[in-house]
Each structure stands twice: as C-alpha cells, then as structure tokens.
Amino acid sequence: MTAGHSIVLLGGPDSGKTNYLVRLWRALKSRKCALVAPRSPTNIKYVESLMEFILQGEFAPHTDVSDHPSDQQLQIPMVRAGASSDDEVTISVPDVSGELWKGAIERGDVAKPWMDALKASAGALLFVRVQSEANVSSLDWVNTPDWLMHLAPAVKADADPAVAGAFNSDDDAVNEDLKVPTQVALCELLRFLDETLLRGDDGLPRVAIMITAWDLLDEETRVKGPEAYLEAEYPLFAGRLIDCLSLDVRCYGVSVVGGDFKDDHFKAEFFEADVDEMGFVAFDLGGMQEEADLTLPVAWVVDPLFDDE
Template sequence: MDIQPHLRSVLLIGVQDAGKSNFVFRLWLMLHASTGMLAGDGLPADLDYLNGGGNHLLKGEFAPRTSREVHDQTEIPVKSTAAGSDFRGTLIVPDLPGEQILSVYRSRQWSEDWENKIRDGCGCLLFIRVDSKELIAPLDWITAASHFGGTLPTASPAKDEDGKDKPPTQVVLVDWLQFLRKAFTQKVGGSYKPRIGIVVSAWDLVPEDQKGEGPAKWIADNLPLLSQYVDANDDDFDFEYFGVSVTEGDLDADPDFRAEYFRRDPRKAGEVVHALSGSIEKTHDVTLPVAWALGLSIIAPAGSAARP
C-alpha cells in the first residue's frame, strides 16, 4: 500500500535522560545544513527551541534537560536529498515522555494523544543511553533478592520521585513494544510491520574494546530481555540497531577530546554505527536512523545514496 508522504512519521521514545533531545538537536543541525540523506522540509514550528538546542552543541556542551512545562512536542518536517526523490515525512518527538513512559507502564493505559500518533507509515526510535543513571539494570539473582526483600546485602534499587522502586528499563521498554504492537494492530492492521530502531545513545561512552561488536551486542549484554524480545518478535516488527553519538566523545569528562571537537568543527560532529548492510559500519550521517524508520530503503548506508 502506498502511504501518503506527509503521513510518514517517526516517534522518539525513551525514558528520561535517554539522549533524545540531544539527538534531535544534532539532527536538526544536519537537517539544516542539508548534508545528510534527509534535509529539513520547510521551517518547523518550534524553530527557536531547535536552534537553541543546536547552539549548545556548537558551544561544546550538551543541551540541558528540557523543562516539562516548556516543551511537550517537536515536529520536524523532512525530505529526502536523493536526486529525483519526492520522499517526505515528519519526525515527531513527544518530548515529555520520560515520565510518561513510566506512568504508562504503571497504569497499564496510555493517552488518546499517544494512540493518535500511531498510524500507517509510522515507525519508532527507542532510545537507551549508555551510562545513564536512569538506566535501571536488569534484576539478576543478587538485585532480585534485594528488590524482593531477600537477605543478600546489596544496594537498594533506584527510586523515583514518589519513592516507588523504578522498574528495570528493559522491562519498561519491552512493555512499550507490546503496547505499540497492540496499537498498530488496532489502528493499522495486524500485518503492518512497523520499523523500530533500537538506538543506543552516547555510543562514544561504550568501552573501546566493545565498540567493534556494535549496538546489537551491547543490548544483548546489557538489556538481555529486550534483546531476546527483539529476536523473538521479528515477525511483528522490523527491528534495526543503531549506536549514536552526538559528539563522538565525552565533552564533559575528556578535555583532550573537547579541544579536538573544536578543532574538527562542532557542526560536523556526530556519528551512527549500524549494520544495515549486514556488517558493522559507521557514518557521520545522523539522519540515517530517522530515514530508515521513515521507511526509506537504505541502499548505500555510508551516506552516499538512498531511495524511497
């Protein structure tokens, strides 16, 4: 079935601190410069917000956390830069779901607003950040004991603002995938296979000796339940893994890198690791995960060509 171009959309999903906003700002810099396989398609409504965020990255700092009240949704219209292509779509960032993601998990229901975003031609990018304090580790036999009142002396599990235990991130994300599957089936049909990109953000923080193994392996090692869910449900979803860095290094903790970041041109920083062609590759085209989730068939993933 042909999808109306303007209806193609990508939803960004992830708990608080998952790297969503900084990715959007880096993406915006590239869309604006038209140097990737996607470019901006007209001006987004919240240009000031996007320019403001982009400016933080250009100044060599991560954009700070968005205040909940100030910003609840960003929509960026995009188009393909490939010659002769009229491919268009919208990136939708419901930029408060850090908290909402958890509340949907807890209350077993989601808002009409969320439901309305699910439609034909819709894909998702699910963000998980390396080294995030919000990334709640899976329950192994030691943490499970402490979680459920066992006798082993371990650190207590993380608590949220209401003092409730935070569920392991992978449990929340798998739950979300199940919600999404249900909603896609209800709204689009059971045979629709949405593209879901699993994005490991702050990829630069992955230990050097693990980088070569790529993001799928990192998820398998760190969020095994999510990894198994992805493996077991590839009939229902079209999954891909991406490792993304908006800086290519740690601006906060590594002064040598910081100097290099300015030397190389902050406008051009950012990289994506993926295995779209079967082996692990790296590209500076940070629009790639969005292009893929929008349904573009990526022929030469190194940023050279793409065709709808």
C-alpha cells in the same frame, strides 16, 4: 507527494532523545546527509535554542514534563538528498518527556494524548543510553535477600493493615528497590509500539533502537555491534527483539557529537572542529559500519513512507 506521516521518539529519562533530536535537525539543515530539510518548520525555535548548549560544549538539558504533545510537536519536512520537493515526507515528532514515558510504564498504560500520538505514528525511534545514571539494573534474585523480605509483608497485607501500610510506605530505600528495570521498561515501550503503530500496505512498521552515548563504550565492545551490546546488557530486551515478528527492527549505536564533553581533551577538539562533521551512527549490515550521518536511522524508518511511484 506523501505527507502527514509521523514517527515518535520513546525512551525513559536521560535516554538521549532530546540531544539526538537537536543534532538531527542540524544534520537535516546541513544538506550533507541522506535526508535534508527543504525548509524550516515554523516551530523549530525550541530545537535551535537547545543547539546552543551543544555549541557551547554542553549537552542539552532534559525535556520539561509537558501535559500536551502539541507543546513540543515538530512538523519537520524531509526529502531524500537529491530528490525533488515533490517526494517529501512531513514528519510529526512529539518530543515527549522521558518522565512521562516512565510514568506510563509504571502505571502499565499510556495517557490518551500520548496514545493518540502513538496511533498516528508510522514508525518509531526507541532510545536507551549507555551508562546513564537513570538506567535501572535487573534484580539479582539470588543475592538480593533484602528485597525478597519485602514480599512477605505484601502477602500478609490483607490480614494486617498496619504491616501493609509499612510495606506501601514512601521509604526511599524500599522505592529504590521497586524501580522498574530498564530492560523491562524497554520491553513495555516496545509493546506500546507493537500494539499502536500504523500498519499500511508498505510492510511492517519500522522501529530503530537507538543506543546513545555509544562513544562511551570501549573499542572491543563497540566492534561487536549494537545487537551484541543489548544481548550483554539487556538480555531480556534483546530476546524480545529477536522474537518480535510484527515489527521491523534495526539497532543503531549513536553518538551525537562523537565524544564526551566531560573529557577536556575532546571538548578542546570539538571547539576546533565543524559541528556538522561531528557525531556518528554505528550499525551492523553484514559487518560493523560507522557513518557520520545522523539522519540514517530516521532515513531507514521513513523510507517506506516516500512515494516511489
């Protein structure tokens, strides 16, 4: 029996972490997927309460900012479908707020409690959401002269404190321009993982890139696959993944319910369907596949942790 391993969920605000965690637990409990839960964790009420939102045709709200990982630390036992409970992995999942990861990126480091959670993790799920209002596009350096004009006062800051104060003001327009682009944030989160994940004798740590709200993409984009989507939307991050030889990375498109609750037609269909059969993951393994098993990304990440002796 292998126990004590953990995986960590990372992603900025509105990246889909909480909704995936809620549906993951539902999938584990359904006993219809690649991974099943042999029993319920003692502190699962937090997740089950959020499931009520989905059952009512609403996505779960954003995770509240918390100062301690243990506030929402879930110890979830998992076994492969059909395996005995002796081949069990206990996954410790800190559902850390996207706002906390956002702050860590902006500061360039991670607070000690969260760094400890990373160092105790053997794998990770890294989230980015399709069409999220929280996504920040990279600056167009050719067509963004207003932003470039802010650089001149910064250069003169030491010589003119008054100008420096203006440059460092809390003006919303200035701060809006200075937000960290999403693909830069993803690269930084990948760096955190690369530097901290546990490395044992079972090969490289595994990181699943989770592109959530995959159902919002048009069919032409979806059939090209998650890697092609990242290359088109976040080329810097896509290139970093190609160059990353110290982590084992796989990309997944994820839809937790298979559609958008803002679509009244889909919402009506959802209420008539079995929620355990809704949602899917998309991935490219010699060709695009879509599977109605939301545990598959986790199953891949944790596979080396199972005791196969």
